[in-house]
Amino acid sequence: MQISRNRKFNSTKLGWLRMTMGITYFFLYVPIIALVGMSFNASDSPFTWNGFSTKWYGVLVNDSTVMKGLSNTLIVAFTSTFLATILGTALAVGLHQYTKSSFLNAFALAPAIMPDIVLGIGLLALFALLSMTLGLYSVVIAHVVFSMAFVSAVVKARLSNSDPALREASMDLGATRSTTFFKITLPSLTPAIVAGALLAFTLSLDEFVIAFFTNGPATPTLPIIIYSMVRFGVTPEINALASLLMLVSFTAVIGAQRMTKLAEAQS
Amino acid sequence: MTEKKNLIEIRNLTHRYGDVTAIDDINLDIQENEFFALLGPSGCGKTTLLRVLAGFETPDAGTVMLGNMDLISIPPNKRPINLMFQSYALFPHMNVGQNIAYGLEREKLGKNEIKTRVAEVLETVGLSDKSKSRPLQLSGGQRQRVALARAIIKRPKLLLLDEPLSALDRKVRAEMQIELKRLQHEVGITFVVVTHDQEEAMSMADRIAVIAKGKVEQVDFPVDLYERPKNRYVGGFIGDSNFFDGIATSAGIINEKLGLMPGNHYGRNITGAAHLLIRPEDLRVAQEGEHSVSAKVQDVAFFGGASTIILTIDNHPTTVLFSQPGSTSIQRGSQLQLTWDAQKAIVLPSDSPSESNN
Numbered sequence: 001m002q003i004s005r006n007r008k009f010n011s012t013k014l015g016w017l018r019m020t021m022g023i024t025y026f027f028l029y030v031p032i033i034a035l036v037g038m039s040f041n042a043s044d045s046p047f048t049w050n051g052f053s054t055k056w057y058g059v060l061v062n063d064s065t066v067m068k069g070l071s072n073t074l075i076v077a078f079t080s081t082f083l084a085t086i087l088g089t090a091l092a093v094g095l096h097q098y099t100k101s102s103f104l105n106a107f108a109l110a111p112a113i114m115p116d117i118v119l120g121i122g123l124l125a126l127f128a129l130l131s132m133t134l135g136l137y138s139v140v141i142a143h144v145v146f147s148m149a150f151v152s153a154v155v156k157a158r159l160s161n162s163d164p165a166l167r168e169a170s171m172d173l174g175a176t177r178s179t180t181f182f183k184i185t186l187p188s189l190t191p192a193i194v195a196g197a198l199l200a201f202t203l204s205l206d207e208f209v210i211a212f213f214t215n216g217p218a219t220p221t222l223p224i225i226i227y228s229m230v231r232f233g234v235t236p237e238i239n240a241l242a243s244l245l246m247l248v249s250f251t252a253v254i255g256a257q258r259m260t261k262l263a264e265a266q267s
Numbered sequence: 268m269t270e271k272k273n274l275i276e277i278r279n280l281t282h283r284y285g286d287v288t289a290i291d292d293i294n295l296d297i298q299e300n301e302f303f304a305l306l307g308p309s310g311c312g313k314t315t316l317l318r319v320l321a322g323f324e325t326p327d328a329g330t331v332m333l334g335n336m337d338l339i340s341i342p343p344n345k346r347p348i349n350l351m352f353q354s355y356a357l358f359p360h361m362n363v364g365q366n367i368a369y370g371l372e373r374e375k376l377g378k379n380e381i382k383t384r385v386a387e388v389l390e391t392v393g394l395s396d397k398s399k400s401r402p403l404q405l406s407g408g409q410r411q412r413v414a415l416a417r418a419i420i421k422r423p424k425l426l427l428l429d430e431p432l433s434a435l436d437r438k439v440r441a442e443m444q445i446e447l448k449r450l451q452h453e454v455g456i457t458f459v460v461v462t463h464d465q466e467e468a469m470s471m472a473d474r475i476a477v478i479a480k481g482k483v484e485q486v487d488f489p490v491d492l493y494e495r496p497k498n499r500y501v502g503g504f505i506g507d508s509n510f511f512d513g514i515a516t517s518a519g520i521i522n523e524k525l526g527l528m529p530g531n532h533y534g535r536n537i538t539g540a541a542h543l544l545i546r547p548e549d550l551r552v553a554q555e556g557e558h559s560v561s562a563k564v565q566d567v568a569f570f571g572g573a574s575t576i577i578l579t580i581d582n583h584p585t586t587v588l589f590s591q592p593g594s595t596s597i598q599r600g601s602q603l604q605l606t607w608d609a610q611k612a613i614v615l616p617s618d619s620p621s622e623s624n625n
Contacts, residue, residue, distance in 0.1 A: 163354055163356055165352045165353075165354050165356035166356050166358060168321075168323055168343070168350075168352070168356070169350075169352055169356035169357075169358075169417075170358075170369070171322075171323075171342075171343045171344045172321060172322075172343055172344070172348075172349055172350045172418075173344075173349065173369050173370035173373060173417070173421065174344045174345075174370055174373035174374060174421065175344055175369075175373050176344060179373065183369075184358060187360045188358075188359060188360055190360075
């Protein structure tokens, strides 16, 4: 009796939750589904359906401007992710092991929270002050600044859940500090580091504001190219491009989530 | 027993955390091959002392010698000492075998030797079939065995155990107490165990150091600690006890309300303010004409093997415990005449615990 009553109670409650959830997901995903659907549109206009076709993907691949932008974006995304992952991890480990200052901890997170436009203008001012020419490398530097903060936040969360006795146990068993770092600290952080890296990668991939400020005119990244294309009207080619970008971001985010779950299961 | 050589000699060791003196001028000898316990309430400094021995704390003053090796100048990874952590600190990303092999791999031993020794030590702790399991898949007792195996495989001169049984439930704890003692005999390593549980220390250790507020109050064999405490603190900390205050005389103490209470000085000739300690099992119902104290029964509790009777004595501020073997016919509310053997009642100085010395 008790059980069946509870079950009924739960299911009605879940029914309401399901409906709310359904509506939320509908609002979230209808535009995306529309976008992906329209990328397979045979028509030249992005707004009228004219039959299924993959021709816009063909156009996209043959568009040298877009392809150049894509390669610029990938260069920036991979390089900045690589650097931000190393620096962000080092930052997290350093903050965790050597300071208790909440002030320093807050400052490490600031670039992630700060409005992009502030960071963009600030970096541009700095580069100008140093009389640096702008190019892909300046975008990389800029992206490292904020991605690093995200990586360190993820890694720090993992560190604060880990047993401080692990490092001592390693030392006690005869390991040096560096052996302890590479054999104990780093492996136990791996899921968080991977999750942080994927986060940094997706953030860099579609980052517009900061790249807009810190990029040179000869090396536009993909979001900047898309922006300038949109100004001349949306063609289904853009839909195809956006669909591809979404696919990459989705894969990365789902991967990051998996890794974080794995991390939780292990701790 | 007393012919043993000292393994560790601690001299004038002091360590502070900011304003808090965690260990205060400690002198202690730990002998070869003994099972030594550091016993005290939480915050008494016993864990700090352990961490100094392991090398994770550098003391402010004093020396720790192992043979003729000055331990304090040696980093933790170079000391012939291993620590079994309270949380066990097993490496979660390694399986049991890898955890245990970790220490030997740091010594750059050959693969075959590592393999043999890991198998040996797994056998010793009875976990031969768990070599490939992850720590998370093990029970609390099994994890503890892995932690122990990992700590003894390096064959340290000294094994430190930080509250080794605190994370286990009662039944497993009792098993592990016996197990630890067996292992200590088997591997022949000096064990130093830190615990706040006096029963644990009494049942496992060869010798116990009672520590309070960063100072060593008494170092002794478990039985002597119970029967011959040096001060009121130790007497109250180890086992159940009844204390009476008074002025020392050669025959015992004179209590303001209860008059002369006979007791034993154990050759210390205590003068002035003093305490008399009578263990609950040393009290008995007085025969006609014997010197006695009148008490009223508040409550009776039966624990299977023994009964504890809780009494009040007029003009005495605390309740008195009286224990009898087996069940008892004494009824709640009745009046009793109690007496005790003067030989077994202990006269203790009333100095603050840390100042009393022999």
